Amino acid sequence: MLDKKENQKLIDQFDYLKNAACVTDCTGLIPSSIENNSEKTSYKDLLQYEPTVIRPKNPKQ
Numbered sequence: 001m002l003d004k005k006e007n008q009k010l011i012d013q014f015d016y017l018k019n020a021a022c023v024t025d026c027t028g029l030i031p032s033s034i035e036n037n038s039e040k041t042s043y044k045d046l047l048q049y050e051p052t053v054i055r056p057k058n059p060k061q
Helices: 004-014 037-046
Strands: none
Touching: none
């Protein structure tokens, strides 16, 4: 049987995925291209996946 230090070293060697995913990840949320605006809106209801558009205060004319 391994002692506590050796056991932890073994776990650390094989635990390379410990920071690879989290509960809030939505990998595979959109499996194919979006066909229409209502489909896009439905996806946005689940997760804000696009950055917010920031318009300039004084647009150049």
